[in-house]
Amino acid sequence: MIRNTSILFLMSFFIFACTFSNDAYAQVKKSTSGICHDASSASYNRTKNFEAFSTIEACLESGGRLPKTKSTYQQAEKEAVSEGRAFTSEYERADWPHWIDDDSDCQNTRHEMLISTSSIPVEFKTEKGCQVVNGEWYDPYSGSTFTDSTELDLDHIVPLKFAHGHGGDKWFRDKRQTFANDPQNLLPVKASLNRHKGAKGLDEWLPPNRAYRCEYIKRFMGVIDKYGLLLIPSEKRVINRMQKACIGN
Numbered sequence: 001m002i003r004n005t006s007i008l009f010l011m012s013f014f015i016f017a018c019t020f021s022n023d024a025y026a027q028v029k030k031s032t033s034g035i036c037h038d039a040s041s042a043s044y045n046r047t048k049n050f051e052a053f054s055t056i057e058a059c060l061e062s063g064g065r066l067p068k069t070k071s072t073y074q075q076a077e078k079e080a081v082s083e084g085r086a087f088t089s090e091y092e093r094a095d096w097p098h099w100i101d102d103d104s105d106c107q108n109t110r111h112e113m114l115i116s117t118s119s120i121p122v123e124f125k126t127e128k129g130c131q132v133v134n135g136e137w138y139d140p141y142s143g144s145t146f147t148d149s150t151e152l153d154l155d156h157i158v159p160l161k162f163a164h165g166h167g168g169d170k171w172f173r174d175k176r177q178t179f180a181n182d183p184q185n186l187l188p189v190k191a192s193l194n195r196h197k198g199a200k201g202l203d204e205w206l207p208p209n210r211a212y213r214c215e216y217i218k219r220f221m222g223v224i225d226k227y228g229l230l231l232i233p234s235e236k237r238v239i240n241r242m243q244k245a246c247i248g249n
Helices: 002-025 056-061 072-082 109-117 160-164 173-180 191-197 210-227 233-246
Strands: 028-031 036-038 050-053 132-139 144-148 152-156 186-190
Touching: 028 056, 036 056, 050 056, 056 233, 109 132, 109 152, 109 186, 132 186, 144 186, 152 191, 160 173, 186 191, 210 233
Parallel strands: none
Antiparallel strands: 028 036, 028 050, 132 144, 152 186
């Protein structure tokens, strides 16, 4: 009986010691829900069940994701004021004309993108050839291939609302229309993933397909640079870390 009690005590002590050691030396904790917390996260100390990583980049590479930031726009507004520049979080999707038929051939932006990105000749809803119904599209966000166009959304890599809050609110309507229909900023992807992404930037959302993440970051920043959109300092810090992690990949 005494021997069994001693064994249980030693096992309990060992588990406690390992947990304490893990908690003490973890620079980044990936919670059981897959969220990466570093010491700056409000949930870092509260996260007790986790996988330890030495850097945020290593945690993200393992399939983790960054915590959701509910105050992104509040923080952006505060930083904009301190830097003496304007900022707005007000957004109306109707102010960003999209899926236009610029050449009047009855195929709007969505269907022209479906035609140009399909790996096989597409099929149309009617003989008029305006709306695409079938084809073959590879979605790099999920790593899956689709043949039914209704399963796909046309994603704005840099979301319209994100662009609005990072300088696009000062644009004239024609520039907003150009941005909203720019093929460089469009990608047919699984509808549910597009809706899960919403208006999130790189610091809040990355494709679940890890093999595409570095390319996604590159394309996102390419659009940011093309249109001169302004990132806030906290976003720049996270993105800089991501870009460094992608070097050599």
